[in-house]
Amino acid sequence: xxxxxxTPKYLVTQMxxxxxxxxxxxxxxxxxxxxxxxSKKFLKIMFSYNNxxxxxxxxxxxxxxxxxxxxxxxxxxxxSLELGDSAVYFCASSQVVGGELFFGEGSRLxxx
Amino acid sequence: xxxTTQPIxxxxxxxxxxxITCSHNNIATNDYITWYQQFPSQGPRFIxxxxxxxxxxxxxxxxxxxxRKSSTLSLPRVSLSDTAVYYCLVGTLSGNTPLVFGKxxxxxxxA
Numbered sequence: 509x510x511x512x513x514x515t516p517k518y519l520v521t522q523m524x525x526x527x528x529x530x531x532x533x534x535x536x537x538x539x540x541x542x543x544x545x546x547s548k549k550f551l552k553i554m555f556s557y558n559n560x561x562x563x564x565x566x567x568x569x570x571x572x573x574x575x576x577x578x579x580x581x582x583x584x585x586x587x588s589l590e591l592g593d594s595a596v597y598f599c600a601s602s603q604v605v606g607g608e609l610f611f612g613e614g615s616r617l618x619x620x
Numbered sequence: 621x622x623x624t625t626q627p628i629x630x631x632x633x634x635x636x637x638x639x640i641t642c643s644h645n646n647i648a649t650n651d652y653i654t655w656y657q658q659f660p661s662q663g664p665r666f667i668x669x670x671x672x673x674x675x676x677x678x679x680x681x682x683x684x685x686x687x688r689k690s691s692t693l694s695l696p697r698v699s700l701s702d703t704a705v706y707y708c709l710v711g712t713l714s715g716n717t718p719l720v721f722g723k724x725x726x727x728x729x730x731a
Contacts, residue, residue, distance in 0.1 A: 598663045
């Protein structure tokens with residue numbers, strides 16, 4: 509069983525489009541995250557949810573909107589995609605904020 | 621901002637022991653030190669965590685001096701499959717601040 513799963517794994521789209529990435533964890537964790545890894549391989553946190561509530565919202569354009577329907581799911585919707593949004597987006601979960609992180613395999617977004 | 625500093629890259633031959641040092645001069649009393657490993661096209665995965673002195677598991681050892689301002693991840697007898705990026709992080713285990721990743725150390729193991 510995959511602990512943290514993301515879909516889709518690859519996403520190629522045109523500038524200006526809207527896209528979503530979904531994430532699910534079956535570890536029973538309370539906290540979920542979205543990280544962005546750019547072409548220089550820097551891994552930056554974007555959002556963190558604890559028990560479906562947003563607790564961390566780093567400096568991210570408001571075109572990015574996370575949604576957590578329940579503790580096991582955290583989706584990321586991106587409006588009006590830009591070239592600079594091209595990156596690998598990782599979902600992760602942990603039992604508590606700051607605890608051991610379990611990452612998904614990533615979703616590679618390419619904006620043309 | 622990441623609270624740690626690591627070498628950008630290291631090279632090693634197969635079979636050697638590799639030591640990667642991380643500086644964390646401003647580590648707080650409640651902070652733990654955690655190391656993650658990331659292979660290409662995969663998410664990072666937990667390797668080892670410690671608070672002080674020495675921690676050892678089946679994968680690595682972590683050495684932390686008394687002042688805790690640095691730590692060293694030791695990988696015994698590396699193989700080609702250990703080629704990866706290694707991240708050192710500091711943070712509390714149950715605080716309200718998520719772990720922040722630095723730039724990591726890219727380890728290349730050569731045959």
